[in-house]
Amino acid sequence: MSVAxxxxxxxxxxxxxxxxxxxxxxxxxxxxxxxxxxxxSRIREVPGFNFPLGxxxxxFVFVLLQSAAFSGVFTGFGIARDxxxxxxRRLMLAAPNRLGIVIGYAIAGLVRWITVxxxxxxxxxxxxxxxxxxxxxxxxxxxxxxxLSIVGTLWSTGVAMRLRTQQAFPVIQMPVFxxxxxxxxxxxxxxxQGWLHGVARVxxxxxxxxxxxxxxxxxxxxxxxxxxxxxxxxxFFSVWAIRxxxxxxxxx
Amino acid sequence: MEIAVLQAAxxxxxxxxxxxxxxxxxxxxxxxxxxxxxxxxxGLRSETRLQGFPTNSFVAFAIAVPFIQGALLAxxxxxxxxxxxxxxxxLNRLALTPVRGLVLLVGQLGGxxxxxxxxAVFYLVxxxxxxxxxxxxxxxxxxxxxxxxxxxxxxxxxxxxxxxxTGSTEAVQGLFxxxxxxxxxxxxxxxxxxxxxxxxxxxxxxNPVSYLxxxxxxxxxxxWYWEPILLGFAVAIGLSMVGFTLAxxxxxxxxxxx
Numbered sequence: 001m002s003v004a005x006x007x008x009x010x011x012x013x014x015x016x017x018x019x020x021x022x023x024x025x026x027x028x029x030x031x032x033x034x035x036x037x038x039x040x041s042r043i044r045e046v047p048g049f050n051f052p053l054g055x056x057x058x059x060f061v062f063v064l065l066q067s068a069a070f071s072g073v074f075t076g077f078g079i080a081r082d083x084x085x086x087x088x089r090r091l092m093l094a095a096p097n098r099l100g101i102v103i104g105y106a107i108a109g110l111v112r113w114i115t116v117x118x119x120x121x122x123x124x125x126x127x128x129x130x131x132x133x134x135x136x137x138x139x140x141x142x143x144x145x146x147x148l149s150i151v152g153t154l155w156s157t158g159v160a161m162r163l164r165t166q167q168a169f170p171v172i173q174m175p176v177f178x179x180x181x182x183x184x185x186x187x188x189x190x191x192x193q194g195w196l197h198g199v200a201r202v203x204x205x206x207x208x209x210x211x212x213x214x215x216x217x218x219x220x221x222x223x224x225x226x227x228x229x230x231x232x233x234x235x236f237f238s239v240w241a242i243r244x245x246x247x248x249x250x251x252x
Numbered sequence: 253m254e255i256a257v258l259q260a261a262x263x264x265x266x267x268x269x270x271x272x273x274x275x276x277x278x279x280x281x282x283x284x285x286x287x288x289x290x291x292x293x294x295g296l297r298s299e300t301r302l303q304g305f306p307t308n309s310f311v312a313f314a315i316a317v318p319f320i321q322g323a324l325l326a327x328x329x330x331x332x333x334x335x336x337x338x339x340x341x342x343l344n345r346l347a348l349t350p351v352r353g354l355v356l357l358v359g360q361l362g363g364x365x366x367x368x369x370x371x372a373v374f375y376l377v378x379x380x381x382x383x384x385x386x387x388x389x390x391x392x393x394x395x396x397x398x399x400x401x402x403x404x405x406x407x408x409x410x411x412x413x414x415x416x417x418t419g420s421t422e423a424v425q426g427l428f429x430x431x432x433x434x435x436x437x438x439x440x441x442x443x444x445x446x447x448x449x450x451x452x453x454x455x456x457x458x459n460p461v462s463y464l465x466x467x468x469x470x471x472x473x474x475x476w477y478w479e480p481i482l483l484g485f486a487v488a489i490g491l492s493m494v495g496f497t498l499a500x501x502x503x504x505x506x507x508x509x510x
Contacts, residue, residue: 024429035436038452042442046298170280178287186295196294 003095007104011078012111025074025112029067029120033059037127040186048191053130053217060124061141061212062185064117065205068145069176071113072152075105076172079160088164088248098249102157102241109153110146117145132218140223141215144208147230152176154237161244164251179205188213204229259351260359267363270333281325281367282374285318289375292317292441293382302446307473312387315379316468317440319396320461322371323404324431330364331411331424338419343506353503357496361408368404372397384472392471395481399471402488403464407431409495416502438462463487 015021041055051058082088095101131138156172163171183205184192192200200206211226271277289311297310307313337343346356376393386392415424437452438461447453456462467484470477 027429031433031436038449039436039441039447039456040296042302042446042448043296043299046301048298181288181291181295184295185291187298191298192294193297194294196291 001100003097003100004103004107007091007101008107008111011075011105011108014078015108015112015115021074021078025067025071025116026119028070029063029116030123032066033063033120033123036062036186043187046187046191049187051188051213051217053132056124056127056129057131057216058213060120060129061216062180062209063120064141064145065148065208065212066180067116067120068113068149069152069180071109071116071149072154073156073173073176074112075109075153076156076160077166077169078108079105079157080164080166080168080172083160083164083248084166092249098245099242102154102245105157106150106153110149113145113149117142131216133215133220134218137215137218137220140220141212144212144215144226144230147227147234148208151230151233151237154234154241158237158240158244161241161248164248179203183209185209204233256352256355259355260362263351263356263359264362264366267330267333267360268366271330271363271367277329281322281329281371284325285321285375286378288321289314289318289379289382296441299442299446304443304446306443309383309473311379311382312384312472313469314441315375315382315384315472316465317435318375318379319372319400319468320403320440320465321435322375323368323400323407324428324435326364326368326371326404327407327411328424328428328431330360330367330408331415331427332421334360334412335415335419335421335424338415338506339421347507353500353507357412357499357503360412361405364408364411365401365404368400368408369397372400386472387475388471392476396468396471399467399481399484399488402485402492403468406464406488406491406495409492409499413495413499413502416499416506419506434459434461438465440465460487460491 015025036059037056040059043049044051044055044058079088082091091101092098133141155176159168159172162168182196182199183203184200189197189200189206189210207222207225207229211220211222214220214222293311293314296314299305300308300310300313305313337346343356376396386396388395411424411427414427418424437455438459439447439456440461444453444456444462444466447456463480463483464487466480467488470480470484474480
């Protein structure tokens with residue numbers, strides 16, 4: 001636990017004291033939110049767009065999940081950077097239990113996401129976002145993001161531990177980007193057409209988005225499926241990250 | 253004059269080869285804009301049902317964005333390499349040779365334009381495969397490539413200015429999010445007259461990137477509608493002149509310092 005605390009503190013300290021870490025994490029979700037809500041709000045007039053709370057709330061859920069996943073991605077960037085600078089090797093030598101390293105990075109990723117989502121939520125309310133759900137629904141929405149952030153961290157940790165270079169950035173980032181954007185980002189699933197509709201239907205992010213939008217509007221319909229997917233991903237990527245750690249240990 | 257052309261061509265060739273030797277610098281600018289194009293043209297297709305939307309084909313509407321995005325990516329990648337030249341002292345060594353500053357700039361920008369043009373042809377071919385048929389016909393292809401050249405020159409001159417001012421690869425890489433903000437706060441995803449939020453419409457109207465996108469878009473969806481085309485050229489040429497002037501001054505300052 002002391003290893004996890006030490007790693008988490010270092011990462012959080014770096015995050016808050018280095019603008020080049022803090023600003024991209026904070027600005028990208030905000031920027032997506034502003035650009036989508038400001039530019040595309042007219043989409044709610046498209047026949048068949050039946051989300052009751054307007055486009056701000058519709059996009060807020062996407063930005064919440066996107067920021068959660070990308071907090072994990074940025075954590076992976078940090079791990080890859082630590083490998084290249086040689087810090088990770090020293091950390092591994094010093095840590096009595098190396099699993100604590102992964103846990104420490106995951107905690108730091110969560111702190112990063114909580115910081116980001118507090119700001120994004122503030123901006124969303126300033127933009128007069130409507131809420132239909134009660135406190136329990138909103139809690140469920142943030143739990144979705146919380147769990148997705150851990151999944152993102154475990155995914156990126158596994159990649160960073162295997163590749164151990166900053167060249168891993170696109171490998172970490174692109175699949176997450178693709179999964180997020182090949183979901184019903186701009187319009188509900190029913191309005192997607194062609195190949196994107198087919199891809200979005202089998203994309204595991206789609207039920208998370210739909211559940212998030214259900215929770216914010218007070219009518220969640222895919223709670224069981226969404227949380228089952230998240231727990232499945234958590235188990236799968238925990239194994240992925242731990243095996244990555246073993247590979248890194250074996251590589252010396 | 254002949255010597256200057258030869259020197260510029262050699263430097264341009266070096267810029268192209270250096271980019272070609274790094275697969276990430278080739279693949280990413282080709283794939284990423286196409287990925288975003290695929291996502292947007294699938295996700296936003298229902299926009300065509302909005303009253304007043306200028307075309308029935310969203311892919312034709314959306315094809316303009318990869319051209320602008322590709323020019324941005326090419327600019328950032330090539331100028332990161334230029335900044336590396338400054339960091340590693342290559343520019344200082346070049347300053348000891350008879351190569352003139354203007355030739356150096358032309359060579360650097362020439363290499364970058366070559367890369368941007370290759371990308372543009374790729375986007376046109378992929379767009380064609382996706383069913384995009386330019387309303388302006390084959391002549392529109394040529395006009396589009398000419399426009400892309402001027403647009404790439406505009407972005408490139410600003411990137412070169414940043415590289416010369418800072419001499420830092422990280423600072424030039426930091427331009428990408430800035431350019432990206434300009435791209436998203438424009439009429440990239442929806443026509444300006446259909447943007448409902450007032451402040452966003454004002455920002456998009458004040459944003460020069462909107463005019464570049466609309467010029468490319470008009471070649472795809474209108475049959476030689478000259479107003480946006482000429483506006484696009486005017487904005488791109490204006491930006492190029494400002495950027496080139498800034499880059500020239502920065503080069504003179506850097507040469508004086510070294």
